[in-house]
Amino acid sequence: xxxxxxxxxxxxxxxxxxxxxxxxxxxxxxxxxxxxxxxxxxxxxxxxxxxxxxxxxxxxxxxxxxxxxxxxxxxxxxxxxxxxxxxxxxxxxxxxxxxxxxxxxxxxxxxxxxxxxxxxxxxxxxxxxxxxxxxxxxxxxxxxxxxxxxxxxxxxxxxxxxxxxxxxxxxxxxxxxxxxxxxxxxxxxxxxxxxxxxxxxxxxxxxxxxxxxxxxxxxxxxxxxxxxxxxxxxxxxxxxxxxxxxxxxxxxxxxxxxxxxxxxxxxxxxxxxxxxxxxxxxxxxxxxxxxxxxxxxxxxxxxxxxxxx
Numbered sequence: 021x022x023x024x025x026x027x028x029x030x031x032x033x034x035x036x037x038x039x040x041x042x043x044x045x046x047x048x049x050x051x052x053x054x055x056x057x058x059x060x061x062x063x064x065x066x067x068x069x070x071x072x073x074x075x076x077x078x079x080x081x082x083x084x085x086x087x088x089x090x091x092x093x094x095x096x097x098x099x100x101x102x103x104x105x106x107x108x109x110x111x112x113x114x115x116x117x118x119x120x121x122x123x124x125x126x127x128x129x130x131x132x133x134x135x136x137x138x139x140x141x142x143x144x145x146x147x148x149x150x151x152x153x154x155x156x157x158x159x160x161x162x163x164x165x166x167x168x169x170x171x172x173x174x175x176x177x178x179x180x181x182x183x184x185x186x187x188x189x190x191x192x193x194x195x196x197x198x199x200x201x202x203x204x205x206x207x208x209x210x211x212x213x214x215x216x217x218x219x220x221x222x223x224x225x226x227x228x229x230x231x232x233x234x235x236x237x238x239x240x241x242x243x244x245x246x247x248x249x250x251x252x253x254x255x256x257x258x259x260x261x262x263x264x265x266x267x268x269x270x271x272x273x274x275x276x277x278x279x280x281x282x283x284x285x286x287x288x289x290x291x292x293x294x295x296x297x298x299x300x301x302x303x304x305x306x307x308x309x310x311x312x313x314x315x316x317x318x319x320x321x322x323x324x325x326x327x328x329x
Contacts, residue, residue, distance in 0.1 A: 021121070022121050025046050025123070025124050025314065026049055026121075027125075028051050029130055030054075030059070030096055031293060031294075033128040033130070034052075034126070034310065035050065035085045037317075039089050040314035041317065043092065049122075050094060051097055052096060053100045057083075058081070062082045099118060101115050104267065110122075110123070111123070126291070127276060127291045131257035132258060133256075135253065138221055149224060150253070154177075157180060161185065164187045165185050165248050166252070167181070168221050168252070169253070169256075170190075171199055172200060172203055174192070174197075174254035179206055187212050190216065191235060192215070218239050219235045219237050220235065222235065233246050233251055261274050261276055267289070271297050276297065281316055282309055282316055288320055291309075
């Protein structure tokens with residue numbers, strides 16, 4: 021079967037693209053590696069910045085979006101992509117289970133949580149080290165935890181955790197936070213949130229679970245151990261676009277180069293969401309990218325394949 025549009029990734033960008041694709045009259049299949057749709061937002065406790073849906077949970081948002089796409093006729097398959105051949109008019113995407121061919125491909129594989137890369141991080145993953153405060157915060161009720169990071173996500177996580185944890189220590193390598201002022205003000209107003217600036221985590225210590233973190237002051241080089249039961253890492257995202265190297269143009273950070281038209285350097289291949297070069301990575305921009313990418317894919321199909329016919 022030759023699909024009109026094949027989408028890699030069933031997050032907000034991919035599912036939005038599928039909706040616009042099927043509404044344009046095309047056959048659309050979405051390939052998702054995980055056993056659920058929604059991407060990273062699936063695990064978010066509450067969403068307050070998506071227009072028209074204040075207070076919706078990440079699970080509810082993902083479920084509604086996926087249900088809408090499927091009801092319109094988009095097909096979602098849960099398979100892991102292992103190789104691609106995207107040159108020419110017929111694109112081939114091979115998964116562990118099948119070989120899919122399509123007229124166009126939309127890459128919407130998102131980005132993943134960046135690791136610190138320090139001793140003990142992998143050892144204690146799931147045993148005191150977490151990348152999702154809303155997912156794991158309930159396990160640390162009444163306990164002391166720390167968060168590594170200085171952006172909006174880190175500070176929002178601090179607010180969330182401070183509702184249940186005894187104390188939250190924000191560890192940031194700079195002397196000021198990069199988050200929005202309203203978020204910084206809210207964090208400063210919490211009595212059980214304290215700051216450890218100009219500092220980096222060097223090591224995570226413990227026996228079976230995390231018991232402390234070794235922190236180094238970047239100014240004077242001094243280190244000290246801070247007793248904590250949980251370490252929440254919020255130092256940003258990174259794309260996993262190695263499989264697209266040499267097929268589409270990537271920037272120095274590994275993001276797929278594309279403008280607001282979502283066109284990549286490879287004809288017939290488009291990109292949407294966090295995986296592309298863009299100034300703002302949010303749900304609303306991912307949804308917008310999905311719509312644009314699908315419309316551009318539809319235009320490409322009309323132009324290229326009508327000429328062939």
